[in-house]
Amino acid sequence: MTRKERNWLFAALAAVLAACVLKFALWGYGFLAYGLFGAAALIAFFLLMDRWCAGGTKFPRILRSAAAYALAFFCVVLALTEVVIIQDKDADKKKGVSADYAVVLGAGVNGTEPSRSLLARLQAAKKYADEYPEAVLIVSGGRGAGEQVSEAECMKTWLVENGVSEERVIEETQAESTRQNIDFSAAIIRTRTPDYSGKVCIITEGYHVLRARMFAKDAGLDAVAVYGNTHLPVLTVNYYFREAFAVWYYLIKR
Numbered sequence: 001m002t003r004k005e006r007n008w009l010f011a012a013l014a015a016v017l018a019a020c021v022l023k024f025a026l027w028g029y030g031f032l033a034y035g036l037f038g039a040a041a042l043i044a045f046f047l048l049m050d051r052w053c054a055g056g057t058k059f060p061r062i063l064r065s066a067a068a069y070a071l072a073f074f075c076v077v078l079a080l081t082e083v084v085i086i087q088d089k090d091a092d093k094k095k096g097v098s099a100d101y102a103v104v105l106g107a108g109v110n111g112t113e114p115s116r117s118l119l120a121r122l123q124a125a126k127k128y129a130d131e132y133p134e135a136v137l138i139v140s141g142g143r144g145a146g147e148q149v150s151e152a153e154c155m156k157t158w159l160v161e162n163g164v165s166e167e168r169v170i171e172e173t174q175a176e177s178t179r180q181n182i183d184f185s186a187a188i189i190r191t192r193t194p195d196y197s198g199k200v201c202i203i204t205e206g207y208h209v210l211r212a213r214m215f216a217k218d219a220g221l222d223a224v225a226v227y228g229n230t231h232l233p234v235l236t237v238n239y240y241f242r243e244a245f246a247v248w249y250y251l252i253k254r
Contacts (some may be wrong), residue, residue: 005047012043028108028117028235031242042071081244088213089206092224099201099224100126100134100193103185105178105212106141106151109206114154116230117205121170122158124228125203129164135201137164138188140172140181178208182215189221199224207239211247218254 001009019036022029045067052060104125107118114122129137137159141151149157152171160166172188175181182202189196199222202212206227216223230236 008043008047008121012040012047015040015043022202022238028115029238031245032234032238035241055180062070064229078244081141081247082240084248085207085210085240085243086209089225089227091209092226095129095224097199097201097224097226098132099199100187100196101198102132102135102137102201103181104139104155105136105181105202105204105208106175108144109147109149109151109154111146112148112154112157115160116232116235118151119158120157120205120228120230121164121203122155122162122228124226125155126159126162126164128201128203128226129159129168135168136170137168137187137191138170138172140175140185142176144176146223178212179215179218182212182219182221186216186219186221197221201226203227205229205239207236211243211250214250 015036017033017130019040020032022036033202046064049060049064049067053064091136102125104121107113107121109118123139127140129135139152139155139159141155147154150171150173152173156169157165159169169190172181172184175184186200189200201227202216202217202223204212204225204227206229209225209227213223213225230239
């Protein structure tokens, strides 16, 4: 084994070790862990291809080249998607985000307490509620595995405890996905205000804004967005990495 091969093998082992830590020792980093497992598998694949190519036959060279081009294409598309996601989150800052209704998208609940991701959204919602005191907040999210209360109930409790009037907060407790968050909240808005045509503010996290805006457009809402941040760099990378695949899935399935 050459020195170069040993270095790549150590890199693959380091990726596997880091992935195991993210997947099994920490919570919320699963998608980044899968990415590291995938990177380790790719390193192993190309090391094997290099060994196979050394035999002088033509087929492994063709296979290796095809895999390299496919990987390069994937990386370019991933990078472009991330650029769009990052740029879109601040699209509404200049034109304003005032709205009659604000929909706060749910995230995980740890028992009865908001997860770090949900807390970031709630802090953004509290700031929005203070800045626009006439806005009605719709908190959307059902009850998932390991959650003692629905995401909506957890959010309303937190907002009321932090000074938002209970009358301003409407619970939507059935949604199990981002699309349902938007669709079910849109139904509540139209029940309260038939033929509503004003703006709706979506409150979520930065990585989530683009897809939330897509779902809002599908639901016939004129949406603007504000967002909160978890302020944990590695966790943020995990969320942005995962979101690129979610956007691709949406574009394929729509």
